[in-house]
Amino acid sequence: xxxxxxxxxxxxxxxxxLLLFIACNNSYPTTxxxxxxxxxxxxxxxxPFEIQTASGNLEGFDIDLMNVLAQPxxxxxxxxxxxxxxxxxxxxxxxxxxxxKRVDAAISGITITAERLKTIxxxxxxxxxxxxxxxxxxxxxxxxxNSLKGKKIAVQIGSTGADFAKTIPNAKISTxxxxxxxxxxxxxxxxxxVVSDAFAxxxxxxxxxxxxxxxxxxxxxxxxxxxxTPKDSPHLxxxxxxxxxxxxxxxxxxxxxxxxxAEPPQLPDSWR
Ligand code: ARG
Numbered sequence: 335x336x337x338x339x340x341x342x343x344x345x346x347x348x349x350x351x352l353l354l355f356i357a358c359n360n361s362y363p364t365t366x367x368x369x370x371x372x373x374x375x376x377x378x379x380x381x382p383f384e385i386q387t388a389s390g391n392l393e394g395f396d397i398d399l400m401n402v403l404a405q406p407x408x409x410x411x412x413x414x415x416x417x418x419x420x421x422x423x424x425x426x427x428x429x430x431x432x433x434x435k436r437v438d439a440a441i442s443g444i445t446i447t448a449e450r451l452k453t454i455x456x457x458x459x460x461x462x463x464x465x466x467x468x469x470x471x472x473x474x475x476x477x478x479x480n481s482l483k484g485k486k487i488a489v490q491i492g493s494t495g496a497d498f499a500k501t502i503p504n505a506k507i508s509t510x511x512x513x514x515x516x517x518x519x520x521x522x523x524x525x526x527x528v529v530s531d532a533f534a535x536x537x538x539x540x541x542x543x544x545x546x547x548x549x550x551x552x553x554x555x556x557x558x559x560x561x562x563t564p565k566d567s568p569h570l571x572x573x574x575x576x577x578x579x580x581x582x583x584x585x586x587x588x589x590x591x592x593x594x595x596a597e598p599p600q601l602p603d604s605w606r
C-alpha cells in the first residue's frame with residue numbers, strides 16, 4: 335500500500351471515530367443541561383408493550399407512552415423536560431429496584447395490586463388488561479378455572495399470573511423468567527397451560543409470532559397497568575397529570591390505535 339493511500343485511510347478512519355464520538359456523546363442525556371433524566375426500568379420481553387428489536391432498540395406501547403409522557407407538552411415537567419433513560423431489568427427484580435431507588439420509575443405492563451402497593455406506588459391506571467389461559471390449539475379440555483385443577487401450568491416469575499396459578503388446587507407450577515420461554519414450554523408439551531396477560535398473548539398470536547397456541551376466551555381477572563415508582567416519588571404527581579393530558583388530548587388514543595388497531599376502553603382515574 336502506498337504512503338498516500340495509507341494516510342487517506344487513516345484520515346477517514348479518524349474522521350469516522352470523531353463522528354461516532356460526537357453522535358454518542360450527543361445522545362447521552364446528562365450532557366444536556368436543564369433536562370432531567372428519568373431512569374425507567376422495563377423488561378422488554380413482553381410484546382407489544384416492551385420489546386427489544388434485533389438492533390437493540392426498545393419498542394412498544396409502554397415505550398411510546400413513556401416517551402411522550404416525558405415531553406414538556408404532556409406537562410410532566412415544570413423544567414424544560416425529562417429525558418427517559420430506559421434500563422432493562424428482569425420483571426422479577428423491578429419492585430426491589432424501585433424500593434432501593436435504583437430507578438425512578440418502571441413501565442412494564444405492571445398490574446396494580448394491593449400487595450404491590452404495600453411497597454411501591456403506582457400512577458393512575460393507563461391500560462385495562464386481564465389474565466387468560468393459553469393452551470395448545472388442539473387442547474379442548476381446558477376451558478375455564480375449574481378445568482385447570484391438577485394441571486401443569488407455566489407462569490412468569492413474580493407476575494400476577496404466578497399469583498393466580500397458586501390459587502388453582504393441585505396445580506403443578508413451573509416458573510420462567512420471560513414470556514417467550516413459557517410459551518415454548520407449552521408448545522413442547524411440558525405444561526398443559528400458561529396463565530398470563532391476555533392482551534400480550536393475543537397480540538403475539540395475531541401477528542404470527544406465536545403459532546399453535548390459542549387463548550381461552552373468558553378472562554380470569556380484570557387488571558389495570560400502572561407506571562410504578564418508589565413510594566415517596568417526587569415524580570408521581572407529574573406522571574399522573576401527564577397521563578391525564580395524554581388521555582384528554584388524543585395522544586393516548588393514537589398510541590393505542592397504533593399498537594392494537596382498536597379504540598381504547600374507558601379508564602378509571604384511580605385504582606379502586
Ligand atoms: N401484568 C403482569 C404483572 O404485573 C405481567 C407483566 C409482565 N411484564 C413484562 N414486561 N414482562 O405481573
